[in-house]
Amino acid sequence: MLGGTVLSVSERELLGALRRGDERAFTTLVDRYGASMLRLALIYVRDRAVAEEVVQEAWLGVLRGIERFEGRSSLGTWLHRIVANLAKTRAVREARSVPFSALAGADVEEAGPSVPPERFRGPGDRWAGHWATPPRRWGRPDHELVSAETRAVIAAAIQALPPAQQQVITLRDVEGWSAEEVCNVLALSETNQRVLLHRARTKVRQALDDYLTGS
Amino acid sequence: MSVPELNCKELVEVVTDYLEGRMPAERRLLLEEHLAFCDWCQTYLEQLRATIRLTGTLREDDIGPAARAALLEVFRDWKGR
Numbered sequence: 001m002l003g004g005t006v007l008s009v010s011e012r013e014l015l016g017a018l019r020r021g022d023e024r025a026f027t028t029l030v031d032r033y034g035a036s037m038l039r040l041a042l043i044y045v046r047d048r049a050v051a052e053e054v055v056q057e058a059w060l061g062v063l064r065g066i067e068r069f070e071g072r073s074s075l076g077t078w079l080h081r082i083v084a085n086l087a088k089t090r091a092v093r094e095a096r097s098v099p100f101s102a103l104a105g106a107d108v109e110e111a112g113p114s115v116p117p118e119r120f121r122g123p124g125d126r127w128a129g130h131w132a133t134p135p136r137r138w139g140r141p142d143h144e145l146v147s148a149e150t151r152a153v154i155a156a157a158i159q160a161l162p163p164a165q166q167q168v169i170t171l172r173d174v175e176g177w178s179a180e181e182v183c184n185v186l187a188l189s190e191t192n193q194r195v196l197l198h199r200a201r202t203k204v205r206q207a208l209d210d211y212l213t214g215s
Numbered sequence: 216m217s218v219p220e221l222n223c224k225e226l227v228e229v230v231t232d233y234l235e236g237r238m239p240a241e242r243r244l245l246l247e248e249h250l251a252f253c254d255w256c257q258t259y260l261e262q263l264r265a266t267i268r269l270t271g272t273l274r275e276d277d278i279g280p281a282a283r284a285a286l287l288e289v290f291r292d293w294k295g296r
Contacts, residue, residue: 021294023287030286034278052282056289063293113228120224129222134255138262145265146272154270173270179235198231205266 011075019066030059033076036175037083040185043167044087045094054090058083073184080185107164107199108192114202138212150208157207161200168193169200221245226256230263 017025037058041051061082062069069078119133138145158166158174167186171177177185183193221229221242226249232238233246250257278286 023290023294026290027287030278030283034283034286035275038278038282052278052285055278055282056285059286059289060293063290113224115224115227117224120222129224130253131223131255135259135262137258138265142265142268145269150269151273154266155273158270158273169270173267174273176271176274194231194235194237197235198228201231201263201266201270202227204270205263208266208269209262 008074012071015066015069015071015075018063029075029079033079037079039170039175040080040083041087043163043170044084044091050090050094051087054087055083058086061086077181077184084185107162108195110162110199114198135209136213138209140212145212150211153207153211154204157204158200160207161203164188165196165200165203168196169204172197173201221249223249223253223256223259226250226253227259230260234263234267 014025014028018029034055037055038051041054041058042048045051045054058079062079069075073081119131121127121130121132158169161169164186168182168188171182171185172179179190179193179197182188183190186193188196226246229238229242229246233243238246250260
């Protein structure tokens with residue numbers, strides 16, 4: 001969560017303190033945004049050491065540009081946008097990735113239904129379009145589901161997603177950002193953001209289902 | 216009991232629109248009507264909600280002491296510029 005779209009009073013104060021070179025203001029911002037900036041960088045570059053470099057580079061850019069920051073977006077949005085841009089550039093430079101402009105488009109147009117069609121009754125059936133093989137209950141409350149193993153299943157499922165879906169689900173469901181914030185930082189339309197989120201959540205649910213019901 | 220307007224196969228395609236509050240009111244009503252009758256789709260929706268909650272547990276809030284120290288160094292260098 002990036003703390004709103006306009007500069008709040010506390011952000012304005014932090015910004016002022018940062019401009020004066022106040023180290024406490026800096027560490028406050030690092031504690032607030034550091035982990036999510038790192039995770040954002042990791043979506044693009046994967047290697048943790050490289051991602052940490054990207055985050056350092058981003059902070060340096062922020063500090064150097066701090067006089068010019070006009071507060072039209074929240075500090076958090078600004079910081080993450082810088083990280084995303086630097087991480088993209090870095091990933092392209094290291095030639096380990098496809099051009100990012102192409103990614104979201106391809107992911108959005110990815111064909112295929114959310115659930116395999118054979119799990120529903122066919123068109124000739126009186127109950128056409130209703131479950132033929134319905135979902136089986138997971139039968140456990142959340143607190144029993146939260147285990148290192150379950151988390152590993154989710155992490156692996158997210159890693160296996162196409163990049164744009166991975167970015168969106170990480171920011172929305174891991175970081176807890178709003179749809180608007182994700183659209184801003186990743187430069188996505190509202191509709192495409194939702195399509196990518198839908199694909200990603202559907203696949204992660206399926207991975208959990210396979211694991212929990214042993215199918 | 217028949218639920219003619221929105222079937223299970225269609226529901227699984229629009230659940231995110233529903234959860235995001237981006238469904239036209241009429242469609243939303245149809246979906247909620249369907250859910251009221253369909254235990255299977257209720258299960259599916261509940262599993263999707265659980266997936267979202269569980270995905271949220273992947274969040275760690277710490278970048279680690281080494282990365283933090285490196286950032287402080289960036290700051291001190293900048294300050295002493």
